[in-house]
Amino acid sequence: MEFTISQKDFSRSINIVQRAVSSKNTMPILTGIYLEARKDKGLHMKATDLELGIEYWVKADIITEGKIVLPASHLSGIIRELPDDNINFKADLDKYEAELTCLSSRFKIKGFDADEFPQLPEVNIPHKITLNCGDLNRLIDEVKFSTSTDQTQPALTGGSMVIDSGKIRMVATNTYRLSLSSLDLDGSPEGKKEVILPGNTLSELSHLLDDDGEVEILIGDNYVRFNFNGIVLVSRVIEGQFPNYQQVLPKEYNTKVRVDRNNLLRSVRRVSLIARLDSNVISISVKDNKMIITSQDSEEGFAREEIEIESQGPEQNINIDAGYLLDVLKVLNDDVVILELIGPLNPLTLKKENSDDFIYLVMPVRR
Amino acid sequence: MEFTISQKDFSRSINIVQRAVSSKNTMPILTGIYLEARKDKGLHMKATDLELGIEYWVKADIITEGKIVLPASHLSGIIRELPDDNINFKADLDKYEAELTCLSSRFKIKGFDADEFPQLPEVNIPHKITLNCGDLNRLIDEVKFSTSTDQTQPALTGGSMVIDSGKIRMVATNTYRLSLSSLDLDGSPEGKKEVILPGNTLSELSHLLDDDGEVEILIGDNYVRFNFNGIVLVSRVIEGQFPNYQQVLPKEYNTKVRVDRNNLLRSVRRVSLIARLDSNVISISVKDNKMIITSQDSEEGFAREEIEIESQGPEQNINIDAGYLLDVLKVLNDDVVILELIGPLNPLTLKKENSDDFIYLVMPVRR
Incomplete structure (x- = not known):
């Protein structure tokens, strides 16, 4: 085996x-990268932790396969x-040992x-859809921070991906907050398909996806395969039932608020500096085109912020976890966001x- | 107490x-910053962990002291x-509570x-010297990485600062390597003065010192005071005897090498990738204007680098810790460095x- x-x-x-x-070190070979030199196709590389697998082909001058x-x-x-020059790669396939040479550097690595x-894994009888890489990236970024870290409820540690009626929808929730992001598809297949993608798969996709190009998604029952920019990413799906979130989505509201996202982000961040010393709960009051954000008055201190807003509807007072609001305000890049409120327990x-x-729900904290 | x-x-x-x-949380008040409003001088701020203290005066509009x-x-x-605007600071000195207001943000903090x-602490009967901030910064940066982390030998965890015969000298060593950096002083005082500055003092000085301006150093027996750019930094000195390093400084050499610093840095870094899997020991061979750097041939692999150098003197072979060589090559910014070798045990x-x-010594590793 030799190539440059x-x-x-x-x-x-x-x-x-x-x-x-x-x-993890459970199977030593999985800490490695598989390299295959093929005269017809170049260098084939892949790696997997058995939950997630990535493969990639790269151009190389193959001397022996x-x-x-x-x-x-x-x-x-x-x-x-190594310096920015050509690397010669030569492997002794009996000893599982590779020798790399680049200018006056020489390395031997045991493998x-x-x-x-x-x-x-192959994805059998897949549901196939295609969308822009940038769009998939948006769907993922808008939901992945809402996944749960509680391993006792595996379904909540992932994001639900649903293809239905010409739409793709991603949802994640830890039961205290929920992100739902959706997009219309061009020419999607018949029927409904629903899988739960592991949180790590969402993170890695988000890392690898550019805004350019298209991504083809092949959705099977146990695996999903993403093809984009020459990259193949295969992910196991999480077994289990994703909670029925439709019933918690509010159908109506009493008070609507239009607020500058960046003002809200900076104000919540400041109040959170005091609030997090307690339990990071902040109180939001809305009345007459003004929003007042306060921390609890604790041993450590007190914080109060006032923001100009546009509001319609009756006065509202609600207590929520500041971190949950910060997470979503950091991810969005809109100038303005809309808040809808029903009452202190909704x-x-x-x-x-x-x-x-996009819909984001935060459950109130009762005090 | 009130100011803006x-x-x-x-x-x-x-x-x-x-x-x-x-x-550390041993004395809660030391987790705080002392603020004093003085109509004649502005806002005086200070903090200390009892080993190191920093004070600073800043312009403020003092309303009440x-x-x-x-x-x-x-x-x-x-x-x-907070937004880039004026902050109003008002303190209730009976309740030890401050209220900060900036535009529509308001905070109360308990203190x-x-x-x-x-x-x-005051520095009594000090030895006083003055030098450029940039020069002091160089002295510190060139030695501080050589301090020891072994708390059983406190003197080695700091850097020795010696004022003698119109020179300032800084030295640090962990007994396996040694940095010595020196500078001629303009008009230094009579007599010799020697103190050991804690490693943390060196780090904080290095952070705070710009290249501009002058620093005045007042050296007492137990404390040293640095005045620069409006900052006062007072450091306790480490008690104990710094080792007599003069006797280990080689008086002569057999082989001299002139090598491109960046080439050597990059080559050692690459060999270290394999060497550190073992004990990070690399072998350096010098012969006929060539330097060969290799790792031990271990279970994990092998690395070999060849660099063009200018050498005078007999062939040399020496084993050293790659990390010790990397540390110094990263800190210097000269294009070329000079290596002097005596033999494999020197x-x-x-x-x-x-x-x-500047002199840097690395002890060889015997294998």
Whole structure:
């Protein structure tokens, strides 16, 4: 097995597939990157932690074919530090050992038998849809922060992806707050399909997706495959039932608030400096085009912010977790957000202005 | 107590004195910043962890005088997040409580009785010298990474500062490597003065010193005081005897090497990727204008780098800790460095070209 490849191409490719390398040491070979030199197709690279797998093809000058698995951390560290020149890669496939040469640098790395590397799963009888990479990235970014970290309820640690009636919808909730983001699809398939993607899959997709290009999604029963920009990402889905959130989405509201997102973000952040010393609960009062945000008056101090808003409807007072409001205000980039309130025991709803593609709910805190 | 101050000035001043705030919670008042409003002088701020103290005066519009101590983390968090406008500060000195108002933001913070805040120590009968801030910064940066972290030998956790015969010299060592950096002083006082500055003092000085302006150093027996750019930094000195390093400084060498610093840095860093999997020991061979750097041939792999150098003298082979070489190569910014070698059991010496103001020794590793 021998090939030459530019340092830049090799380093970039390793950075892509390395995201799927296992951080746990249960199977040593999974700490590695699979490399296969094919005269017809170039260098094939893949990595997997058995939940997530990423594969990538990169152009290389293949001299002799072969395959080997090398420890990802050593390989990526070395390639990143090599000069911007051509790298010669030669592997002794009996000893599972690779030799890398670049100008006057020479490295030997011990690896693993490539035949023992697991195959990435196939997605059978998939539901197939296509959308813009930037759109999928928006869907993911708008929901992924709402996933739960509580491993006793696995379904909540992921994001629900639903394809139905020409729409794609992503939802995540930890039962105290919920994000719902949706998009109209061009020519989606018949029927409804629903899977739960692991939180880590959402994070890695968000890292790898550019705004450019299209992504093809093949949704099976146990696996979902994403094809974009030459990258193949295969993710296991989380088994279990995602909660029926439709019933908690408020159908109406009493008071509507139009507020500058950045003003609200900065004010909540300041009040939170005092509130988080207690339990990070802030009180929001809305009355006559003014919003007052306060912390509880505690041993540590007190904070009060006043913001100009546009409000319609009766006065409102609600207590919520400041962190839940900060999370969503940081992710959106709209100038203005809309808040809808019913009463102190009902969820606060946050939406975009002039768009129905995003709904965020925060449950109130009773004190 | 009441004053107004610009958010920018207040935030900048807090950042300066906050560096001396205690990170331990042994005395709650030491987690605070002392604030004193004086009609004649503005706002006086200070903080100390009893080893290090920093004070600073900042311009403020003083309405009524008074003093209070406020928790540094709350105060700095709030001031940093406030808008770029004027802040009104009003304190209730009976309740030890301050109220901050800025546009439509209002904060109350509970604090401490300023009378209980410790005085920064005076430096009696000091030895006084003056030098450029940039020069002191260089002296510190060139030695501070060589301090020891072993608390059982307190003298080695600091840097020795010696004023003698018109020179200032800083030295740090962990017994496996040593940095010595020196500078000629204009008009230094008679006699020799020697103190050990704590490692943390060196770090904080390095953070606060700009390249501009002059620093006045008052060296007493137990404390050293640095005055620069309106900042007063008082540091306790470490008691104990600094080792007599003069005897380990090699008087001569057998082989001299002139090498590009950046080439050497990048090569050692790459070999270290493999070497650190073992014990981070690298072998350096010098012969006929070539330097070969290799890792041990271990279970994990092998690395070899070859660099063009200019060498005079017999062939040399030495094993050293790669980290010790990387530390110094990262800190220097010369294009070229000089290595002097005696033999495999003698220290490796690293110097600047055309300057005697820096010496770095690394002890060899025996294998």
